[in-house]
Amino acid sequence: MLNAVSLIVILLAVFSPAGNASPLSGAAFSSLSKEQQNSLFINSLEQLHACPGDTVRLGIKAMNFHSIPPMAGIPVDIQATWQVWPVSGTAVDQQRALLVVSREVNDGTRFTIRAKISEKGVVKKNTLYIHTRERNPFAGNWREEGGNIGELYIHPDRRFSLTVHPFEVYRDYWGHVTYDLKKKTIAFTIEGGNKQPDDCDLKGTFRFLKDGSLSIRGIYFGTIVREDSFRRSYLFRKAGR
Structure with a gap:
């Protein structure tokens, strides 16, 4: 064999x-x-x-x-x-x-x-x-736990898109992400979009929990829907590759 x-x-x-x-x-x-x-x-x-x-x-x-x-x-x-x-x-x-x-x-x-x-x-x-999962552990499709973000898609080449209500090819906004795995810092930069909030604060910290979920703090992805409030912590779970 x-x-x-x-x-x-x-x-x-x-x-x-x-x-x-x-x-x-x-x-x-x-x-x-x-x-x-x-x-x-x-x-x-x-x-x-x-x-x-x-x-x-x-x-x-x-x-x-x-x-x-x-x-x-x-x-x-x-x-x-x-x-x-x-x-x-x-x-x-x-x-x-x-x-x-x-x-x-x-x-x-x-x-x-x-x-x-x-x-x-x-x-x-x-x-x-x-890409390697060791160098980019963020790659994949993430969904916010108990929140409004239906899809945070981080590409293997460090591009990202964020959407509240994912539908076919529509995305709210997109750009690229940078991070430091040792310092646990992460930053998103918007480069375009269909709906770009003007109240984003996209530099913060991250950590991976034991169950594989992703905790992001110090960041606000912006008010896309009225129910959003200015909070600075998110919990995401992997929804796919």
């Missing part, structure tokens, strides 16, 4: 940065409109992320322009050859469209992923951001 290390060695042995084109399952390329064919993308319109040692399944998708607003996520059945740059730190199985991240890749490393197709279409390149 193979152990985990042996399995990884075997996988890496058969993977290579280049090789034969890989078939993907989904809608036929010929069934797409010209607009869809010229706006293909890899996996997501958002930047991809993974941890060292992870395996990422690659795929080409198209926009659904019939929905309001247009939504992403129609898998496309098309031959593709995958390219990843820089080549060191990853291995690609072209046949199965799998990308394996080396366990030695550092937190904060970015890889550019491209897909070459034989049909006359345009595939937008994407970026894979590598």
